[in-house]
Amino acid sequence: MLVVRPAGPADLDALIDLAGLSGPGLTSLPKDEATLAARLRLSAASFGGEVARDAAWYTLMLEDSDDGRILGLAAVRAAIGLDRPHFSFRVITLAQYSPTIGTRFNHRALVLVNECTGWTEVGSLFLRPEARAGGAGSLLARSRYMLIGAEPQRFGETVMAELRGWFGEEGTTSPFWEGLACKFYRLPFLEADKMVSSTNGQFIVDLAPRHPIYVDLIDEDARAAIGRCHRDGEVAMAMLRREGFTPSGLIDVFDGGPTVSAPRDAIATIRGxxxxxxxxxxxxxxxxxxxxxxxxxxxxxxxxxxxxxxxxxxxxxxxxxxxxxxxxxxxxxxxx
CATH class of the missing domain: 2.40.40.20 (Barwin-like endoglucanases)
Structure with a gap:
């Protein structure tokens, strides 16, 4: 039988294995043993009620109880943006009009924002390729909402999810990163991705653009990747939509992946x-x-x-x- 259960320090080897399988761009699952070990310690403390409510970060493991094999994981962060800012690009529209020549233009632009303070984040959803059938993904994904529904007062009134952004056909290159983000951070994508989870994130605001970026000036491939989720995230996006999540207008600073959100108590699994x-x-x-x-x-x-x-x-x-x-x-x- 498939069982979703709390993760703890004893799951480190399995978590390292899953991180290695996940590929680039899944920021919440870094290929760094020390970071993953700390994540599991925090998970155990969170389930045990040993950390402040807003600092809790619950990691869940999908286990086959017949043989003890770990098939996937997911996570719930009780609150983001409190101990460190949570940055995104907001996609906005700038209207410009010249009465002299009677011409109007609507320009899409990207603006760095920190809007998700106090929101609960569901994420880190990943299954072994051989387990992506038979309802395992739905069980794992929906277990996060059952966790929230068990004690909703421990979580924010808004729940969000960030989906991994689009990567090229080879699966190793982010068009958004190559066409835009790397111009500001001057780092390889994998190094920047690792720094998101292994540092306090201050480098993001230190090096981020200070002014709106006009989308029409961005490389065509990067422009096409704005708000587009990874091919491996399409099923996750469909499940999120069924739960009532909708696009928030926010995208990831590094890979351009979409952020979706929903009122906590309106999420289908919680409401039902x-x-x-x-x-x-x-x-x-x-x-x-x-x-x-x-x-x-x-x-x-x-x-x-x-x-x-x-x-x-x-x-x-x-x-x-x-x-x-x-x-x-x-x-x-x-x-x-």
Whole structure:
């Protein structure tokens, strides 16, 4: 059975392996052992309630309980932009008009902004290629919203996601970086990408353009990459849209990937979730498959399971209850 569970320091080898498979541009999954080890320590402390609410960063692992293999990961940051700014480019329209010649132009432009302060971020969604079928990606992605729904007061009222930007056909070169961003940072993409997660990010504002950048003046390939997600992110984008996320008008400073956002309580999985007490039976009659998670962040787990709702009770079979680590009378959240 596939189970989503909290990540901790013991998952370091698996996380390093997943980071190596992820390719360039997934900033939240750097190929740096020290950074990943620190991420796992913070995850364990976050699930254990040992850090301030706004500093929490929850990393989730998708595990096959039959053999213990880690198939993917995802993460939720409770609040961004508080201890360090979170920079993006906002795509704006500048209208210019000359009454002398009766001509009007609408120019798209990019402006560096820091607008996401206090938002919750869902991200780091990555699965092994062989696991990208059979609903594993949906389980992993939606488990983040089940986590938020378990204790919504721990998270911001707005939830956002940044998708990896477009890379060339070889999958190693970012047209947006090569055509625009590198002109300001004068670093190889991979080095700049690593510095985002291994430093406080001050270099971004130190070297960023101070004035609007007219899109028409940008290299054609870079222009085409504005707001375009990576080919491997198209499924993730579709899942985000089904949850109610919409484009925010913000793009990543380095690769031009889109940022989408949604009101926390309007996210479909959160809005449709209900809390029930657990009943356990050997044979669950009139059962339907649903997303089921524990009712609290501490010890969080999520699975796809057959469940029958009877009044204020959710009836699970013994395998489902064991995977969640719940007993009769415990509380769970269920979302179709």
């Amino acid at each position: 979730g209900r809390v029930f007490g657990v009943m356990i039976e050997d044979d669950v009659e009139r059962a339907e498959t649903a997303l089921v998670s524990t009712g609290a962040i501490a010890g969080f787990r999520a699975i796809r399971a057959t469940v029958s709702v009877r009044g204020d009770r959710a009836v699970l079979d013994r395998a489902g209850a064991a995977a969640l680590g719940v007993s009769a009378g415990d509380m769970v959240r269920v979302s179709a």
